[in-house]
Amino acid sequence: MFAGFDFDVLIKSLPFLWLGMQLTLQLTVLAVGGGLILGTVLAVIRLSPIKPLSMAVAAYVNFLRSMPLILVIFWFYTLIPRVTGTSVSSFYSVLIAFIMFEAAYYSEIIRAGISSVRRGQISAALALGLTPPQAMRYVVLPQAVRNMIPVLLTQSIIMLQDTSLVYVVGLRDFLTSAEIVAGRDNRPIELYLTVALVFLVVCFSASRLVNLMRRRYSL
Amino acid sequence: MGAYNWNWPILLKEPYFGWIVSGFGNTCLIAVIAWAIAFPLGSAVGLARTTELPWLRLIGTAYVELFRNIPLLAQMFVWYYVVPELLPNDWSQWVKRDMPYPQFYTAVLCLGLYTASRVAEQVRSGIEAIPRGQRHAGLAMGLTPGQVYRYILLPVGYRTIIPPLTSDFLGVFKNSSLALTIGVLELTSQARQIEEYTFAAFEAFATATVLYCMVTGLVILIMRQVERRTRIAGTIALGAS
Amino acid sequence: MIEVKNVSKWYSSFRVLDNCSLAIAKGEVVVICGPSGSGKSTLIKCINGLEPFTQGSIAVDGISVGDRSTNLPKLRARIGMVFQNFELFPHMTARQNIMLAQQKVLNRDNAAADRKAQELLDRIGLADHAGKYPAQLSGGQQQRVAIARALAMDPIAMLFDEPTSALDPEMITEVLDVMVRLALDGMTMAVVTHEMGFARKVAHRVVFMDQGTIVEDAPKEEFFGTPRSERAQQFLSKILQH
Numbered sequence: 001m002f003a004g005f006d007f008d009v010l011i012k013s014l015p016f017l018w019l020g021m022q023l024t025l026q027l028t029v030l031a032v033g034g035g036l037i038l039g040t041v042l043a044v045i046r047l048s049p050i051k052p053l054s055m056a057v058a059a060y061v062n063f064l065r066s067m068p069l070i071l072v073i074f075w076f077y078t079l080i081p082r083v084t085g086t087s088v089s090s091f092y093s094v095l096i097a098f099i100m101f102e103a104a105y106y107s108e109i110i111r112a113g114i115s116s117v118r119r120g121q122i123s124a125a126l127a128l129g130l131t132p133p134q135a136m137r138y139v140v141l142p143q144a145v146r147n148m149i150p151v152l153l154t155q156s157i158i159m160l161q162d163t164s165l166v167y168v169v170g171l172r173d174f175l176t177s178a179e180i181v182a183g184r185d186n187r188p189i190e191l192y193l194t195v196a197l198v199f200l201v202v203c204f205s206a207s208r209l210v211n212l213m214r215r216r217y218s219l
Numbered sequence: 220m221g222a223y224n225w226n227w228p229i230l231l232k233e234p235y236f237g238w239i240v241s242g243f244g245n246t247c248l249i250a251v252i253a254w255a256i257a258f259p260l261g262s263a264v265g266l267a268r269t270t271e272l273p274w275l276r277l278i279g280t281a282y283v284e285l286f287r288n289i290p291l292l293a294q295m296f297v298w299y300y301v302v303p304e305l306l307p308n309d310w311s312q313w314v315k316r317d318m319p320y321p322q323f324y325t326a327v328l329c330l331g332l333y334t335a336s337r338v339a340e341q342v343r344s345g346i347e348a349i350p351r352g353q354r355h356a357g358l359a360m361g362l363t364p365g366q367v368y369r370y371i372l373l374p375v376g377y378r379t380i381i382p383p384l385t386s387d388f389l390g391v392f393k394n395s396s397l398a399l400t401i402g403v404l405e406l407t408s409q410a411r412q413i414e415e416y417t418f419a420a421f422e423a424f425a426t427a428t429v430l431y432c433m434v435t436g437l438v439i440l441i442m443r444q445v446e447r448r449t450r451i452a453g454t455i456a457l458g459a460s
Numbered sequence: 461m462i463e464v465k466n467v468s469k470w471y472s473s474f475r476v477l478d479n480c481s482l483a484i485a486k487g488e489v490v491v492i493c494g495p496s497g498s499g500k501s502t503l504i505k506c507i508n509g510l511e512p513f514t515q516g517s518i519a520v521d522g523i524s525v526g527d528r529s530t531n532l533p534k535l536r537a538r539i540g541m542v543f544q545n546f547e548l549f550p551h552m553t554a555r556q557n558i559m560l561a562q563q564k565v566l567n568r569d570n571a572a573a574d575r576k577a578q579e580l581l582d583r584i585g586l587a588d589h590a591g592k593y594p595a596q597l598s599g600g601q602q603q604r605v606a607i608a609r610a611l612a613m614d615p616i617a618m619l620f621d622e623p624t625s626a627l628d629p630e631m632i633t634e635v636l637d638v639m640v641r642l643a644l645d646g647m648t649m650a651v652v653t654h655e656m657g658f659a660r661k662v663a664h665r666v667v668f669m670d671q672g673t674i675v676e677d678a679p680k681e682e683f684f685g686t687p688r689s690e691r692a693q694q695f696l697s698k699i700l701q702h
Contacts, residue, residue, distance in 0.1 A: 063432065065435075066389070066393075066431055066432045066435035066436070067393070067428060067431050067432070068393040068394065068395075068396035068407060068431065069393075069396075070396045070397065070399070070407055071396060071407050071410070071424065071427060071428065071431065074407070074410070074411060074414075074424060075424050075428075078414065078420040078424070079420075079421075082223065082420070161288075161289070161290035161291070162290070164290040164292045164293060165292060165397075167292060167400060168399070168400065175290065175292060175293055175296075179296065182300070188296075188300035188301055188304070189300075189301050189304055189305070192293065192296045192297050192300055192301050193297065193301060195293050195296075196289045196293050196294070196297055199288065199289050199290055199293060200285065200288045200289050203287075203288035203289070204284055204288045207284075207288065350545065350547070352543050352544075352545050352547040353547055353549065355505070355510050355541075355543065355547065356541070356543055356547035356548075356549075356606075357549075358510060358532075358533070358536060359508055359510060359536055359539075359540075359541035359543075359610075359619075360536065360537065360541075360560070360561035360565060360609070360610070360613065361533045361534065361535075361536045361537025361538075361561055361565040361566075361613065362533065362560075362561060362564060362565060363533045366564055366565075370549075370560060370564065371549050374551045375549070375550060375551050378551065451550050451551050451593055451595065452592070452593040452595065452596055453592075453593050453594070453595025453596040
């Protein structure tokens with residue numbers, strides 16, 4: 001079945017595929033970074049005692065979490081140019097969509113991490129004479145961060161996989177580049193199996209690393 | 220923004236109204252059939268990973284790692300463009316020529332197998348969260364390993380994973396939108412199509428969004444009831460999210 | 461009735477059990493004590509095959525436990541076991557917990573199993589709680605139900621693995637009372653516990669374990685009078701200090 005497997009096609013299209021991979025990585029890094037920042041802000045607001053604000057954030061988070069990512073991408077792809085009145089490159093519209101979407105997920109993870117620290121810990125810290133911010137800084141956050149880092153990393157691996165959805169607006173990421181070559185040279189088997197294998201190796205190793213870390217630092 | 224021409228009534232005109240209805244129908248149909256594959260298959264894979272048989276555990280682990288480390292869209296392309304080429308000749312001919320609704324069934328199969336890997340992880344963690352002593356207690360009474368699963372581990376395990384299974388079901392419902400990449404006319408693609416034909420982008424996407432949110436809300440409400448009904452007296456429900 | 465001969469168990473280089481031998485006759489009550497990590501829980505779980513062992517042999521009522529051809533479920537059904545953390549099944553009421561194995565293992569019909577459950581719940585003073593779920597019972601009540609659950613199988617012997625260590629002090633007595641009555645009724649019992657009062661009251665023999673070996677195996681009077689080994693003396697003085 002692999003007798004006709006054409007490695008030449010792969011080798012010839014390697015530079016093109018690598019360009020796609022660069023876009024995939026770029027998008028992932030920027031979306032993870034932006035998503036984390038926005039997600040942290042959202043989580044803090046969500047946990048704040050100001051009811052209307054925390055409810056507004058809760059609504060935002062639940063709203064985005066009930067939408068398919070593809071639909072979110074379409075929303076921003078058509079929305080941004082119309083709102084700003086200027087044409088924005090599809091890269092930026094997609095990046096903003098990813099950041100807004102991921103932030104909803106990240107904020108839930110961060111919130112859960114903070115809530116997972118037992119209340120008794122705060123009581124104990126306060127009983128020792130620490131101020132509430134000190135209790136947060138020295139007792140709650142170190143434990144919370146330990147709890148949420150593996151989950152955040154796992155979510156980021158999912159994010160890396162999700163970037164392939166930029167295909168729907170024609171942005172040339174790794175998968176889309178492969179699709180272009182597959183169509184042009186009529187070699188779907190070689191190209192799609194390669195894409196699957198590359199992602200499998202990258203994501204599997206990454207998740208193994210997360211597991212290793214979790215065990216090493218007993219996270 | 221002020222210059223935008225709102226045109227809600229157009230959504231009630233044919234063919235657009237019909238597009239939304241059929242798109243929504245397809246989305247629900249894909250999700251339900253894919254779940255019908257994912258739930259039993261995922262349960263079997265997840266349970267395999269909780270047994271004491273090394274080779275069964277290995278198969279379960281391999282399945283989960285394979286399906287969750289490849290982007291769903293790449294899996295969709297592999298099922299649609301690659302697998303028919305690799306099948307034996309007459310099967311391949313059948314898939315390409317005679318199979319009814321090939322895009323639809325490919326999408327369903329792909330989503331079902333992918334979601335099974337997620338279900339498997341939930342089932343495994345649900346069973347593993349049960350203290351080892353429960354298994355011991357069952358065995359000590361003379362129950363066989365099979366009976367221990369049937370009467371103790373499964374009833375307790377499945378109860379605790381109702382909330383994560385709910386989000387996995389909602390996941391397959393949302394992921395059904397990926398079927399549009401191989402040409403299935405589900406809700407998102409119909410909204411997109413209406414946008415292209417009428418330029419009523421907001422109206423079309425808003426309608427799709429509302430439909431997705433409605434189903435999500437409905438499913439969560441139903442599952443909260445299920446969770447409450449099945450809750451073991453004296454314990455606290457975690458709440459579906 | 462229970463015959464443990466030269467049993468050893470080890471993981472790579474770590475010895476959990478080292479050449480342990482122990483015999484328990486019909487009607488005998490044996491208390492097994494020792495510091496944590498001494499292997500006493502492992503030993504008692506070897507007796508009904510919940511823990512595999514590496515070397516040696518164990519026979520219960522003449523049936524070899526380690527033998528591959530032995531029908532373990534059938535053997536286990538004849539030995540009752542009570543766990544440190546009760547291990548009642550959380551999704552079943554007290555009554556259902558007691559009925560499950562009667563129906564699924566002994567194939568008793570619903571009425572017979574129910575009658576038995578009711579009778580045992582009466583005996584442990586929990587007849588009013590039959591319909592409650594474990595989470596609605598106190599620790600002491602749960603452990604009494606767990607004992608009833610084991611007794612429902614009409615076992616030929618009972619194994620207790622630290623049955624009172626997870627209990628609040630005020631609940632220990634109610635569980636020990638049930639166990640004392642059982643011992644006085646002539647049940648064959650192996651009990652891992654630190655409750656020396658219980659040992660003094662009903663045990664025939666006391667076994668002291670340390671680091672996977674049986675250091676001392678003596679009649680009760682002898683053990684509490686003048687333990688031979690220094691380690692047992694130290695252990696006793698530590699737990700009897702307060």
